[in-house]
Amino acid sequence: MHHKAPEYHVPILGPDVSKYLITDPNGIYVDATLGGGGHAEIVLKYLGPDGKLIGIDRDPKAIEVATKRLTPFKDRVYTVQAPFWNLRHILAEQGLATITGILFDLGLSSHQIDNADRGFSFQQRGALDMRMGPDAKCTAREVVNSYSQENLTRIIKTYGEERAAARIARAICKNRPFNYTDDLADVIVRHSYGPRKQKTLARVFQALRIEVNDELTHLEDALQTAIDLLKPGGRIGVLSYHSLEHRAVKRVFELGVRDCIGPVDLPVCACDRLPVLTLPRKRVIRPNRAEIAQNPRARSATLRMAQRLGVSAQPWLCHRGPLS
Numbered sequence: 001m002h003h004k005a006p007e008y009h010v011p012i013l014g015p016d017v018s019k020y021l022i023t024d025p026n027g028i029y030v031d032a033t034l035g036g037g038g039h040a041e042i043v044l045k046y047l048g049p050d051g052k053l054i055g056i057d058r059d060p061k062a063i064e065v066a067t068k069r070l071t072p073f074k075d076r077v078y079t080v081q082a083p084f085w086n087l088r089h090i091l092a093e094q095g096l097a098t099i100t101g102i103l104f105d106l107g108l109s110s111h112q113i114d115n116a117d118r119g120f121s122f123q124q125r126g127a128l129d130m131r132m133g134p135d136a137k138c139t140a141r142e143v144v145n146s147y148s149q150e151n152l153t154r155i156i157k158t159y160g161e162e163r164a165a166a167r168i169a170r171a172i173c174k175n176r177p178f179n180y181t182d183d184l185a186d187v188i189v190r191h192s193y194g195p196r197k198q199k200t201l202a203r204v205f206q207a208l209r210i211e212v213n214d215e216l217t218h219l220e221d222a223l224q225t226a227i228d229l230l231k232p233g234g235r236i237g238v239l240s241y242h243s244l245e246h247r248a249v250k251r252v253f254e255l256g257v258r259d260c261i262g263p264v265d266l267p268v269c270a271c272d273r274l275p276v277l278t279l280p281r282k283r284v285i286r287p288n289r290a291e292i293a294q295n296p297r298a299r300s301a302t303l304r305m306a307q308r309l310g311v312s313a314q315p316w317l318c319h320r321g322p323l324s
């Protein structure tokens with residue numbers, strides 16, 4: 001019997017991404033999280049003969065797969081293996097100071113989750129790795145085996161939003177060292193109570209993966225840099241998958257649409273700031289039931305879009321100090 005190879009990753013909200021992201025078919029677009037190249041392919045199909053796409057991913061496997069998939073567009077695509085924190089530098093190397101649109105599809109690809117060797121899945125036995133790419137600061141094995149109990153508690157609480165963080169961190173420290181995902185998962189389940197065991201597992205694994213890949217540390221800065229690089233009228237789209245990501249995107253967009261960011265206790269505006277963004281869709285876009293039925297991983301996806309206004313880039317911080 002012939003089995004179809006599993007897809008690397010099924011792009012989520014593909015038609016909405018192309019509809020809202022492309023404002024000029026001959027513009028320059030960036031896919032900051034290329035993955036298997038699914039969204040990039042959809043965008044490229046809509047672009048005109050002069051439209052170009054720069055695809056970035058920190059995972060060398062993603063770059064390999066996407067570069068192959070995008071071969072039909074090879075004259076108009078450039079792929080770069082790097083974390084997207086280096087956006088300004090990556091574009092400067094291409095001689096680009098501005099772009100027409102940029103997409104961030106945050107988190108993991110299905111390929112990364114399903115591949116047991118990568119160590120992201122608590123449902124399969126795999127080495128505790130969890131690095132999205134070679135630039136990650138450490139492996140999950142190093143985190144669980146060498147971080148202090150306090151540090152583990154903090155990570156599980158902050159990045160996993162898990163209420164039982166302290167109990168789980170204590171259990172990890174008592175039972176370590178761990179080398180494999182399933183051994184760690186067993187201990188977490190044994191120290192979780194009630195019907196929330198699977199949720200707790202998912203939260204702890206999410207926390208470890210965020211720590212290993214520094215996923216949230218530079219996210220807001222990277223989104224702000226992307227907005228600064230957009231041409232007037234250009235758009236940014238972000239697909240986020242959990243509340244910490246949703247919050248970061250919301251914060252940056254809310255800041256972009258505001259004018260005064262100065263201290264609220266002054267009678268008049270002290271920062272003279274103009275908004276840099278407008279929202280082409282006031283509401284977020286979510287996959288419909290049919291898409292979720294076909295691709296259950298679309299369940300938690302939220303797409304937010306924003307459009308750059310015709311004002312030049314301004315400091316994101318008020319001259320009187322950081323935002324409240």
Ligand SMILES: C[S@@+](CC[C@H](N)C(=O)[O-])C[C@H]1O[C@@H](n2cnc3c(N)ncnc32)[C@H](O)[C@@H]1O
Pocket residue numbers: 009010011012032033034035036037038039040056057058059062082083084085105106107108109110132
């Ligand atoms: C959800 S997948 C993207 C899937 C893609 N949109 C598609 O249609 O195939 C997320 C990708 O972003 C990459 N990634 C996550 N954080 C990154 C970062 N900070 N810099 C570069 N790539 C990142 C991951 O390695 C993964 O391949």
